[in-house]
Amino acid sequence: MNRIDQLFEKKKKRVLSIYFTAGFPNLEDTIPVMKAIENAGADIIEVGIPYSDPIADGPTIQDSNMIALNHGMSLKKLFGQLQDMRQTISLPVVLMGYLNPIIQYGMMAFCKKCKEIGIDGLILPDLPMQQYLDEYKGIFEQYGLRNIFLISPQTSEKRVIEIDQNTDGFIYMVSSHSITGAKTTISDEQISYFKRIEALQLKNPRLIGFGISDAETFNIASKYSNGAIIGSAFIKIIKESKDLETDIKAYIRSVIQ
Amino acid sequence: MIKVDEKGFYGKFGGAYIPEMLYPNIEELKENYEQLMASEEFQKEFRSLLKDYVGRPTPLYFATRLSEKYGAKIYLKREDLCHTGAHKVNNTVGQIILAKKLGKKRIIAETGAGQHGVATATVCALMGMECTVFMGALDIQRQRPNVERMKILGAKVVPATSGSQTLKDATNEAMRQWINNPVDTHYIIGSVVGPHPYPEMVARFQSVISEEIKWQLKEKEKTENPDIVIACVGGGSNAAGAFYHYYNIPQVRLVAAEAAGLGVSSGKSAATTALGTPGILHGSKTLLMQTEDGQVVEPHSISAGLDYPGIGPVHAHLFDTGRAEFVAVEDEDAMKAGIELSRLEGIIPAIETAHALHSLQMIEYKKEDIIVINLSGRGDKDLDTYIKWGGY
Ligand SMILES: Cc1ncc(COP(=O)(O)O)c(C=O)c1O
Numbered sequence: 001m002n003r004i005d006q007l008f009e010k011k012k013k014r015v016l017s018i019y020f021t022a023g024f025p026n027l028e029d030t031i032p033v034m035k036a037i038e039n040a041g042a043d044i045i046e047v048g049i050p051y052s053d054p055i056a057d058g059p060t061i062q063d064s065n066m067i068a069l070n071h072g073m074s075l076k077k078l079f080g081q082l083q084d085m086r087q088t089i090s091l092p093v094v095l096m097g098y099l100n101p102i103i104q105y106g107m108m109a110f111c112k113k114c115k116e117i118g119i120d121g122l123i124l125p126d127l128p129m130q131q132y133l134d135e136y137k138g139i140f141e142q143y144g145l146r147n148i149f150l151i152s153p154q155t156s157e158k159r160v161i162e163i164d165q166n167t168d169g170f171i172y173m174v175s176s177h178s179i180t181g182a183k184t185t186i187s188d189e190q191i192s193y194f195k196r197i198e199a200l201q202l203k204n205p206r207l208i209g210f211g212i213s214d215a216e217t218f219n220i221a222s223k224y225s226n227g228a229i230i231g232s233a234f235i236k237i238i239k240e241s242k243d244l245e246t247d248i249k250a251y252i253r254s255v256i257q
Numbered sequence: 258m259i260k261v262d263e264k265g266f267y268g269k270f271g272g273a274y275i276p277e278m279l280y281p282n283i284e285e286l287k288e289n290y291e292q293l294m295a296s297e298e299f300q301k302e303f304r305s306l307l308k309d310y311v312g313r314p315t316p317l318y319f320a321t322r323l324s325e326k327y328g329a330k331i332y333l334k335r336e337d338l339c340h341t342g343a344h345k346v347n348n349t350v351g352q353i354i355l356a357k358k359l360g361k362k363r364i365i366a367e368t369g370a371g372q373h374g375v376a377t378a379t380v381c382a383l384m385g386m387e388c389t390v391f392m393g394a395l396d397i398q399r400q401r402p403n404v405e406r407m408k409i410l411g412a413k414v415v416p417a418t419s420g421s422q423t424l425k426d427a428t429n430e431a432m433r434q435w436i437n438n439p440v441d442t443h444y445i446i447g448s449v450v451g452p453h454p455y456p457e458m459v460a461r462f463q464s465v466i467s468e469e470i471k472w473q474l475k476e477k478e479k480t481e482n483p484d485i486v487i488a489c490v491g492g493g494s495n496a497a498g499a500f501y502h503y504y505n506i507p508q509v510r511l512v513a514a515e516a517a518g519l520g521v522s523s524g525k526s527a528a529t530t531a532l533g534t535p536g537i538l539h540g541s542k543t544l545l546m547q548t549e550d551g552q553v554v555e556p557h558s559i560s561a562g563l564d565y566p567g568i569g570p571v572h573a574h575l576f577d578t579g580r581a582e583f584v585a586v587e588d589e590d591a592m593k594a595g596i597e598l599s600r601l602e603g604i605i606p607a608i609e610t611a612h613a614l615h616s617l618q619m620i621e622y623k624k625e626d627i628i629v630i631n632l633s634g635r636g637d638k639d640l641d642t643y644i645k646w647g648g649y
Contacts, residue, residue, distance in 0.1 A: 150277040
């Protein structure tokens with residue numbers, strides 16, 4: 001059984017997914033950061049594939065992408081680093097990346113490799129749903145990969161339901177009109193959007209991401225969904241860290257308390 | 258047939274590869290632009306602004322001395338005489354009317370040479386709309402006069418400091434800004450790039466160029482069809498406009514001049530068809546300059562408007578099918594061609610346009626051939642670059 005499905009079967013509330021960019025802060029930190037995230041008690045690890053033009057990301061994640069690329073990170077290199085990850089990592093692992101590096105690698109070869117090393121799901125923000133259905137759904141399913149779509153406050157109810165039907169794993173609820181890392185507090189308007197989606201009783205679990213940074217925002221997000229995704233705030237922590245293991249543990253503990 | 262299909266593809270290229278956050282905006286445009294553009298009300302306003310505000314039709318000028326020098330009948334389509342100095346305004350006039358009809362309050366745009374930024378700031382002033390233009394930090398330095406023009410017109414100019422700090426990065430920033438303000442903002446893209454329906458929509462606004470060439474040439478030469486149409490290609494909007502009504506007339510040769518920078522194999526180039534492979538950039542599948550790992554390569558051209566690692570999907574298709582000939586013109590040759598036109602015809606062209614002029618030395622033609630060169634813009638904005646180059 002897919003690890004994402006297993007997770008949500010056991011745990012319905014306060015699921016914490018942590019995003020970081022592969023090869024950041026240093027090229028060989030990918031696996032150590034993943035281990036630290038697991039040891040600290042998070043539930044899902046989201047590994048970002050660095051890209052030169054991440055249009056849905058704010059300055060913090062852009063910067064981490066640039067740094068990782070300057071270190072020489074690439075998709076091939078990443079697969080090399082992750083080759084034996086299942087010897088040490090037991091959490092669900094999701095790869096997040098923009099489409100271009102993946103289609104250069106080849107979608108079929110990419111998905112095959114993901115299965116081989118034990119990846120559970122994919123978040124590809126610039127892969128539109130129709131394109132996924134027309135071209136890639138069969139491949140994803142063949143290799144047991146969950147496809148995680150985004151929705152935003154602007155997504156119509158009809159489309160949310162359509163996305164729910166074509167998603168498995170979980171739905172990534174973008175918390176506001178924004179790129180990553182934009183806001184630090186949660187407004188009433190956002191809460192009414194969370195409630196609106198909650199009322200739709202979707203078949204998929206929902207995690208709220210973008211702008212979640214601490215215990216307070218995590219608690220609010222968790223109240224209206226199955227949990228949350230933290231990216232930029234985590235990147236900031238590891239960027240400045242002199243002791244990844246300790247700082248990651250302290251940060252994640254402070255969020256889930 | 259060169260024609261966009263329902264999903265926004267020209268053959269293998271095009272589509273709308275955008276984050277879900279922008280899906281409603283793109284859908285809104287897609288559902289409305291054709292109907293709006295076809296409406297009598299829209300056409301009336303658009304045509305009247307093109308005539309009285311932009312100054313259309315622009316002349317189709319027979320360039321006597323240039324023709325003598327090159328041994329062909331060479332006409333210049335004088336887009337440099339458009340208000341604001343380049344073809345870019347044809348598109349911004351169209352899109353601002355569209356934005357108004359869609360009830361948008363704010364406009365954002367990207368710009369390379371600053372021509373599109375100026376053209377956007379201009380129509381925003383005209384319509385009383387708030388305007389923010391994203392421009393690469395490097396381009397802000399090399400196109401200073403246009404930055405000041407935008408500010409005089411009341412626009413806010415925001416430097417893009419990521420990546421190569423040029424057009425690609427300005428486009429990234431504009432897209433991010435649109436994600437952050439999806440409801441009340443319209444993004445006026447400046448070329449035939451971006452997610453569907455932008456490439457086709459921009460091409461249709463620019464198609465007034467070839468629409469005019471047809472009747473103007475008929476008056477002068479008794480034929481609507483030249484033998485060759487030449488245009489420079491950054492993203493490809495002036496070329497798409499000049500080619501549009503000739504796409505499906507095979508006897509008209511289409512020549513697209515790209516920027517080779519310091520040379521196609523110098524590592525400092527923007528010659529997309531020579532160096533690019535299929536990939537996804539700014540929401541469409543097209544040819545783009547990239548590494549084996551799919552990272553976008555930073556381009557180089559002396560001309561800010563051609564300094565872009567991709568081309569519009571329609572041009573990728575024109576290249577792929579062999580419908581258009583592509584030439585790659587180096588910085589130095591473009592500069593010389595710019596000086597040559599200045600001396601022969603008393604017209605100082607934009608450096609982008611100068612690339613199209615140099616391609617006269619790269620293609621074959623016969624003495625009796627009628628050649629139309631799309632003179633996409635004037636060189637005022639490039640004086641600093643001409644002065645620095647100094648070879649005159
Ligand atoms: C005068 C002029 N020509 C050409 C271009 C290139 O754009 P496009 O290829 O979209 O026509 C620009 C862009 O700024 C320009 O200012």
